[in-house]
Amino acid sequence: MLANVNTSNGDRRQVRVTDAGTLDASDYNAFCTYLEHLCGIVLGKNKQYLVTSRLAPLLEKYSVDSFSELIALIVEGKQRVLAAQVVDAMTTNETSWFRDQFPFEILKHYIFPDMIETGRRRVNIWSAACSSGQEPYSISMAIADFLDANPKSFLNPRIVSTDISSAILDDARKGIYDNAALSRGLSVTQRRRFFDTIEKGFQIKSEIKSRISFQLLDLQKDYAMLGKQDIVFCRNVLIYFSSSLRDKIIERMIANMNPKAYLYLGASESLGDFARYFTTIRENGGLVYQLK
Ligand SMILES: C[S@@+](CC[C@H](N)C(=O)[O-])C[C@H]1O[C@@H](n2cnc3c(N)ncnc32)[C@H](O)[C@@H]1O
Numbered sequence: 294m295l296a297n298v299n300t301s302n303g304d305r306r307q308v309r310v311t312d313a314g315t316l317d318a319s320d321y322n323a324f325c326t327y328l329e330h331l332c333g334i335v336l337g338k339n340k341q342y343l344v345t346s347r348l349a350p351l352l353e354k355y356s357v358d359s360f361s362e363l364i365a366l367i368v369e370g371k372q373r374v375l376a377a378q379v380v381d382a383m384t385t386n387e388t389s390w391f392r393d394q395f396p397f398e399i400l401k402h403y404i405f406p407d408m409i410e411t412g413r414r415r416v417n418i419w420s421a422a423c424s425s426g427q428e429p430y431s432i433s434m435a436i437a438d439f440l441d442a443n444p445k446s447f448l449n450p451r452i453v454s455t456d457i458s459s460a461i462l463d464d465a466r467k468g469i470y471d472n473a474a475l476s477r478g479l480s481v482t483q484r485r486r487f488f489d490t491i492e493k494g495f496q497i498k499s500e501i502k503s504r505i506s507f508q509l510l511d512l513q514k515d516y517a518m519l520g521k522q523d524i525v526f527c528r529n530v531l532i533y534f535s536s537s538l539r540d541k542i543i544e545r546m547i548a549n550m551n552p553k554a555y556l557y558l559g560a561s562e563s564l565g566d567f568a569r570y571f572t573t574i575r576e577n578g579g580l581v582y583q584l585k
Pocket residue numbers: 332333334384385386387388389392421422423424425428455456457458461510511512513527528529530533559
């Protein structure tokens with residue numbers, strides 16, 4: 294069935310309408326192509342339910358009656374605000390404090406001592422898909438632990454934290470979490486040490502926050518402006534991309550790393566053909582890659 298809709302520039306045009314709650318194959322395919330172009334995410338087959346559940350709040354916002362109509366507006370690609378909202382809606386922001394534990398143990402017990410021993414006292418760390426901030430804040434807490442035991446060992450450690458979703462970056466920047474969020478990976482001692490209790494919940498202490506800067510960044514684009522990094526966390530994001538985009542990202546990350554820099558990937562992610570550029574270090578029940 295065809296229906297007339299108002300487009301963003303005020304024109305009227307006809308779009309295919311199925312029923313308000315579903316997407317037909319053609320709309321779904323058009324949306325998948327658009328989404329991959331927009332942020333690299335490959336949805337694969339039969340994820341219509343995911344698209345409709347994630348985009349549902351935008352129906353009301355844009356006063357459209359059906360997903361088909363909404364997809365037509367999105368795919369038209371004329372509204373930048375709508376595009377950003379699609380990114381916010383379609384990205385998966387699952388994260389936790391000290392996720393998988395071992396990356397942070399390796400930092401404190403292997404990487405930091407190795408850097409100090411080899412005269413690398415300036416450390417630049419990149420959290421490449423930082424979601425709501427738990428990853429960079431956990432890194433900063435690991436630095437705090439290390440500096441307590443080894444005062445003045447590092448000079449001005451910096452963590453640059455990036456993500457493609459502006460909404461999730463806003464949350465990360467605020468650094469305010471509720472009880473449920475804090476319960477995912479933090480001990481009572483860590484909660485007391487690293488957070489202030491405020492009316493709205495728990496605010497990360499400024500000592501931990503002050504090492505971190507947040508920037509909007511699409512991993513599909515250039516990131517040379519971040520400068521060379523000593524440690525890169527690129528965890529649980531490559532899984533959403535095509536293998537060719539994964540390769541491009543790893544290649545550009547290598548170009549953005551100092552000699553002997555370290556790279557962390559997520560548990561189900563791997564370096565593929567780029568493994569030959571790295572030594573695999575197995576410590577604390579996990580692994581990290583070091584550039585040769
Ligand atoms: C599952 S979270 C991972 C968070 C954290 N790294 C961790 O391991 O807990 C994936 C994050 O990747 C971000 N993301 C997805 N596509 C991206 C892209 N093209 N560029 C940058 N970030 C992206 C999402 O917004 C989301 O916050």
